[in-house]
Amino acid sequence: MIDLRDLVREDGQHLFAWRREPEVNRWMCDQPPETQAVHERWLDGLLADPDRRGWIITRSGSPAGFLMLSGLTNCNRRAEWGWYIGDPDARGRGVGRAAQALGLDKAFDELGLEKVWAEVLAENEAALKAQGAAGFRREGYLRSHALKDGEFRDVVLLAILAEEWRARRASVRKSLAGSHLIAA
Numbered sequence: 001m002i003d004l005r006d007l008v009r010e011d012g013q014h015l016f017a018w019r020r021e022p023e024v025n026r027w028m029c030d031q032p033p034e035t036q037a038v039h040e041r042w043l044d045g046l047l048a049d050p051d052r053r054g055w056i057i058t059r060s061g062s063p064a065g066f067l068m069l070s071g072l073t074n075c076n077r078r079a080e081w082g083w084y085i086g087d088p089d090a091r092g093r094g095v096g097r098a099a100q101a102l103g104l105d106k107a108f109d110e111l112g113l114e115k116v117w118a119e120v121l122a123e124n125e126a127a128l129k130a131q132g133a134a135g136f137r138r139e140g141y142l143r144s145h146a147l148k149d150g151e152f153r154d155v156v157l158l159a160i161l162a163e164e165w166r167a168r169r170a171s172v173r174k175s176l177a178g179s180h181l182i183a184a
């Protein structure tokens with residue numbers, strides 16, 4: 001079963017390892033923390049920041065990934081979505097799709113957002129597929145938008161509105177429950 005729980009300080013070690021893992025780093029627009037101290041400053045900032053909220057994605061109770069919404073205090077009720085499955089064994093097994101459904105419930109029902117948006121590197125097939133399946137729509141294509149490892153990369157701008165998630169939620173949750181990824 002997949003779940004989300006609030007991020008706590010003790011999750012720092014997992015996040016530090018995951019963020020530096022090559023398959024995660026490959027798809028991030030920014031650079032991973034070089035040292036534990038830099039990472040801890042980032043984590044302390046996140047935990048104290050009302051503008052951002054992070055959750056640990058758990059798989060059968062064990063930490064498997066991270067999900068974050070940023071921009072929660074802006075006046076537009078819109079937040080940026082960021083996520084990864086840090087545990088390599090958990091990737092490609094529906095964990096991302098399940099965590100995404102739980103995260104969108106948090107965004108729209110618990111936090112009352114109107115819109116969630118994401119920037120995804122254009123070659124990131126897994127993220128584009130997973131987010132498309134939940135109802136994220138393509139709102140833009142940003143050429144040479146991210147400088148990653150010395151190379152300018154194209155980025156796809158995706159977004160989903162509260163009403164779009166509400167229209168799709170039941171069918172997404174039904175298919176995830178059928179695969180025993182989340183409770184029915």
Ligand SMILES: CC(C)(COP(=O)(O)OP(=O)(O)OC[C@H]1O[C@@H](n2cnc3c(N)ncnc32)[C@H](O)[C@@H]1OP(=O)(O)O)[C@@H](O)C(=O)NCCC(=O)NCCS
Binds near residue numbers: 120
């Ligand atoms: C993107 C990510 C969160 C998706 O989570 P996941 O648990 O691996 O994905 P799921 O198993 O839920 O599958 C989601 C979809 O992606 C597809 N997919 C999964 N891995 C894939 C891969 N390596 N290549 C192409 N498609 C892939 C699945 O087939 C599925 O599509 P479908 O619903 O049409 O069958 C995860 O792969 C990940 O963390 N990747 C590295 C970091 C990253 O890219 N983060 C997102 C940055 S925007």
